[in-house]
Amino acid sequence: MLATILHAAGDIRVEERPEPTILAPTDAIIRVTASCVCGSDLWPFRGADALIAPTAMGHEYVGVVEQVGSRVTTVKPGQFVIGSFFASDNTCPNCLAGYQTSCVHRQGVSGAQAELLRVPLADGTLVATPGMPEADLVPSLLTLSDVMGTGWFAAVAANVQPGGTVAVVGDGAVGLLGILSAKQMGAGRVIAMSRHASRQALAIEFGATDVVEERGDAGVARIKELTGGLGADSVLECVGTQESMMQAIRSARPGGHVGYVGVSHDVELPGLELFFSHVHLHGGPAPVRQYLPELIDLVWTRQIDPGKVFDQTLPLADAAAGYKAMDKRHAIKVLLRS
Amino acid sequence: MLATILHAAGDIRVEERPEPTILAPTDAIIRVTASCVCGSDLWPFRGADALIAPTAMGHEYVGVVEQVGSRVTTVKPGQFVIGSFFASDNTCPNCLAGYQTSCVHRQGVSGAQAELLRVPLADGTLVATPGMPEADLVPSLLTLSDVMGTGWFAAVAANVQPGGTVAVVGDGAVGLLGILSAKQMGAGRVIAMSRHASRQALAIEFGATDVVEERGDAGVARIKELTGGLGADSVLECVGTQESMMQAIRSARPGGHVGYVGVSHDVELPGLELFFSHVHLHGGPAPVRQYLPELIDLVWTRQIDPGKVFDQTLPLADAAAGYKAMDKRHAIKVLLRS
Numbered sequence: 001m002l003a004t005i006l007h008a009a010g011d012i013r014v015e016e017r018p019e020p021t022i023l024a025p026t027d028a029i030i031r032v033t034a035s036c037v038c039g040s041d042l043w044p045f046r047g048a049d050a051l052i053a054p055t056a057m058g059h060e061y062v063g064v065v066e067q068v069g070s071r072v073t074t075v076k077p078g079q080f081v082i083g084s085f086f087a088s089d090n091t092c093p094n095c096l097a098g099y100q101t102s103c104v105h106r107q108g109v110s111g112a113q114a115e116l117l118r119v120p121l122a123d124g125t126l127v128a129t130p131g132m133p134e135a136d137l138v139p140s141l142l143t144l145s146d147v148m149g150t151g152w153f154a155a156v157a158a159n160v161q162p163g164g165t166v167a168v169v170g171d172g173a174v175g176l177l178g179i180l181s182a183k184q185m186g187a188g189r190v191i192a193m194s195r196h197a198s199r200q201a202l203a204i205e206f207g208a209t210d211v212v213e214e215r216g217d218a219g220v221a222r223i224k225e226l227t228g229g230l231g232a233d234s235v236l237e238c239v240g241t242q243e244s245m246m247q248a249i250r251s252a253r254p255g256g257h258v259g260y261v262g263v264s265h266d267v268e269l270p271g272l273e274l275f276f277s278h279v280h281l282h283g284g285p286a287p288v289r290q291y292l293p294e295l296i297d298l299v300w301t302r303q304i305d306p307g308k309v310f311d312q313t314l315p316l317a318d319a320a321a322g323y324k325a326m327d328k329r330h331a332i333k334v335l336l337r338s
Numbered sequence: 339m340l341a342t343i344l345h346a347a348g349d350i351r352v353e354e355r356p357e358p359t360i361l362a363p364t365d366a367i368i369r370v371t372a373s374c375v376c377g378s379d380l381w382p383f384r385g386a387d388a389l390i391a392p393t394a395m396g397h398e399y400v401g402v403v404e405q406v407g408s409r410v411t412t413v414k415p416g417q418f419v420i421g422s423f424f425a426s427d428n429t430c431p432n433c434l435a436g437y438q439t440s441c442v443h444r445q446g447v448s449g450a451q452a453e454l455l456r457v458p459l460a461d462g463t464l465v466a467t468p469g470m471p472e473a474d475l476v477p478s479l480l481t482l483s484d485v486m487g488t489g490w491f492a493a494v495a496a497n498v499q500p501g502g503t504v505a506v507v508g509d510g511a512v513g514l515l516g517i518l519s520a521k522q523m524g525a526g527r528v529i530a531m532s533r534h535a536s537r538q539a540l541a542i543e544f545g546a547t548d549v550v551e552e553r554g555d556a557g558v559a560r561i562k563e564l565t566g567g568l569g570a571d572s573v574l575e576c577v578g579t580q581e582s583m584m585q586a587i588r589s590a591r592p593g594g595h596v597g598y599v600g601v602s603h604d605v606e607l608p609g610l611e612l613f614f615s616h617v618h619l620h621g622g623p624a625p626v627r628q629y630l631p632e633l634i635d636l637v638w639t640r641q642i643d644p645g646k647v648f649d650q651t652l653p654l655a656d657a658a659a660g661y662k663a664m665d666k667r668h669a670i671k672v673l674l675r676s
Contacts, residue, residue: 093568094592102592102616104567229442230431245609254432254440260613267609271583271602274619278440281612281619 002338004057004113004319009047012057012320020111020118025071028122030063030081032338034142035112036310037322038085039172040263045323048265057319058113059085060145062138063338065126072122079128082296083119084289085109085146090124100124100289113319115338127292130300139307139335140299143177147333148295148306149288150261151177151238155185157259157282158234162186167223168208169248170238171199173309173333174261176206178236180306183207184298187234191226193219193247199332202308216243223251231256237283242267254278261286310335340676342395342451342657347385350395350658358449358456363407366460368419370401370676372480373450374648375660376423377510378601383661386603395657396451397423398483400476401676403464410460417466420634421457422627423447423484428462438462438627451657453676465630468638477645477673478637481515485671486633486644487626488599489515489576493523495597495620496572500524505561506546507586508576509537511647511671512599514544516574518644521545522636525572529564531557531585537670540646554581561589569594575621580605592616599624648673 003017020029035058043049065077075081088095088103095103107120119125133141140148151174160166166182168175171194182190183206191210192203200211212222223232231253237244240262248258249269260283274281298304312331314322322334341355358367373396381387403415413419426433426441433441445458457463471479478486489512498504504520506513509532520528521544529548530541538549550560561570569591575582578600586596587607598621612619636642650669652660660672 093566097591097593099592099616102614228431240609242609253435254437255435264609264613269607269609269612271578271580271605271607274607275598275602275622276440278437278622279620282617284613284616 001115002316003111004316005054006044006051006057007054008051009045012045012323014317014319017114019116022067022069023118024120025069026121026123027069028065028072028075028119028126029067030061030117030119031066032061032063032112032115032117034138034338035061035336036142037326037334037336038146039174041323042327043265045327056111056114058111059109060142060147061112061117062142062145063117066116068122074123075126075128080132081126081128082141082144082292083109083126086285087119087121087125088289089121090289095124098287098290100287101285113316113336115316125289127296129296137299139310140305141296142335143306143309144288144292144295144299146288147173147309148177149291150174150286152181152291152295153286153288154178154236154238154259154261154283155181157257158236159257159280160185160187160234163188164233165189165227166234166236167191167193167232167251168236168238169193169244169251170262171196171203172238175236175238176202176309176332177306178238179203179208180206180304182234182236184304191223191232202332205308216247219247220250227253233257234259238262240264240267245269249274249277249279252277252279256280257282259283309333313337339453340654341449342654343392344382344389344395345392346389347383350383350661352655352657355452357454360405360407361456362458363409364459364461365407366403366410366413366457366464367405368399368401368455368457369404370399370450370453370455372476372676373399373674374480375657375664375672375674376484377512379661380665381603383665394449394452396449397447398480398485399450399455400480400483401455404454406460412461413464413466418470419464419466420479420482420630421447421464424623425458425463426627427459428627433462436625436628438625439623451654451674453654463627465634467634475637477648478643479634480673481644481647482626482630482633482637484626485511485647486515487629488512488624490519490629490633491624491626492516492574492576492597492599492621493519495595496574497595497618498523498525498572501526502571503527503565504572504574505529505531505570505589506574506576507531507582507589508600509534509541510576513574513576514540514647514670515644516576517541517546518544518642520572520574522642529561529570540670543646554585557585558588565591571595572597576600578602578605583607587612587615587617590615590617594618595620597621647671651675
């Protein structure tokens with residue numbers, strides 16, 4: 001089968017690989033309908049994360065169940081399913097508390113940019129849609145595997161409330177879907193921080209009421225200006241750098257909430273500033289499994305259309321071009337059809 | 339009048355100073371009944387905080403109103419009052435959100451270890467008791483000015499819930515009153531982290547169900563052992579060092595809450611570890627003004643007795659001995675009678 005392999009920084013190839021097989025009785029094999037390139041895939045692609053060996057890439061996927069292990073009971077061959085980038089048993093105390101990405105039996109899922117994918121802990125990881133989706137729903141369903149669930153968690157972690165004021169740091173796909181999530185949760189004002197025209201347009205389509213082009217201290221000053229000098233009630237941090245984290249913390253009002261979902265890269269939070277900021281801080285790898293039933297319903301009934309973040313679609317064989325387009329920010333997010 | 343002045347690290351003296359006067363129409367002058375030495379007073383006493391000039395010490399106080407400015411309407415001469423270590427207007431958006439210590443007109447209160455004290459923004463800062471207190475209630479009422487309100491906020495920030503499991507890092511007066519607070523809020527299990535016999539005894543009297551003597555990684559391992567390998571639902575951080583913050587974060591379960599009230603000293607939180615910890619983090623200078631009405635009622639009706647943290651009482655003139663006793667950890671907390 002075809003699979004996307006990162007051999008070294010900048011060296012990504014789609015090549016023939018052996019088909020995955022059931023290794024544990026709790027595994028499922030799915031035939032991937034669509035996968036995509038994640039902002040976090042760009043870290044190793046750019047050499048920012050160390051690569052020990054050639055790595056099968058991809059952790060966002062939708063597809064049709066091909067085969068299940070002997071102990072899998074909740075999904076069966078022929079069903080269209082969506083799963084998270086972390087496999088979870090969905091029964092341990094951490095899962096039951098809503099933190100499936102801290103499941104005590106957590107396993108990473110990788111190799112989704114391929115024709116077939118092995119998903120561990122299938123019962124706790126995969127959720128079937130009500131039936132086979134219309135073709136135009138596939139992109140939106142695909143986002144639920146990571147990027148939409150992550151934007152949703154950012155908004156939950158930032159305690160977005162009906163009528164509240166929200167600022168979003170980061171105009172990648174996660175930030176844009178954080179805007180959609182905040183809007184869906186009833187936010188009164190949603191301030192997108194973006195300096196790219198095409199992303200600003202999508203931000204507004206998703207519900208942003210204001211756009212701030214400034215970054216860093218100037219961006220914080222603009223957020224304060226827009227919020228009576230106080231800062232936003234909720235700030236979604238969707239980047240993961242020192243600058244973006246501090247911009248988020250400084251943009252929140254005292255007592256406000258920062259939800260951070262950008263995977264931290266060389267971030268050190270200064271204790272004394274955090275202490276006097278009075279912000280609430282919560283985040284981490286989004287427990288997208290928790291949100292799948294609710295978000296599948298919102299997509300299935302066409303109440304939200306997060307698939308709009310895909311501005312480029314390529315056949316799986318052209319995955320390398322997709323990485324390059326996202327690396328250069330020529331594309332917001334690239335969908336790969338298997 | 340007598341006042342306590344820090345001249346240099348280790349050089350604390352009680353000496354004659356001019357009496358304070360009304361400077362703004364929103365000021366009040368109170369005759370201090372009792373004040374005390376705070377853990378945070380020890381930072382400059384030990385030279386850990388820079389001292390620019392001789393400083394009038396003390397920010398925890400109860401007393402009788404002596405005089406009020408022309409615009410003060412809610413307290414009047416003769417009333418017994420308690421106030422916070424930060425003066426607040428109690429009307430700005432941050433105050434109304436419950437963060438009086440982030441009041442947009444916030445002013446520090448200092449010089450409380452004296453016979454008389456000027457309190458700015460008296461209407462928003464001082465709360466009168468229902469009448470003149472019995473003498474034995476004075477110590478407990480005094481704690482509401484800072485240390486009890488701070489322990490209470492630590493428990494609020496750590497989201498202590500009925501039946502929940504709570505760990506408390508720090509066995510100073512704030513940590514001990516954090517235990518009392520958690521118990522009062524209905525916590526099912528309260529784990530005190532302490533290696534001092536007298537403090538362990540008071541922790542148990544205040545409601546601790548378990549004592550962990552280990553610190554750092556070993557302390558975290560013990561908390562995990564006591565909580566089914568997961569960590570505590572709520573962790574109160576009442577110290578303010580790098581070690582205590584990391585001990586608190588690592589002792590919380592994924593999705594758990596860390597409430598931190600120890601004033602941060604050289605703390606840098608590692609972003610990636612925080613990200614994968616999945617904890618909620620909230621804290622800062624406690625908005626004790628918010629809690630005064632509720633906590634005055636609990637003390638007045640003798641439902642709680644936080645004054646037990648005072649294990650030494652000295653006349654104001656002997657304040658220097660009080661600093662030394664706390665610095666050497668011979669006393670948990672020293673009350674000064676004016």
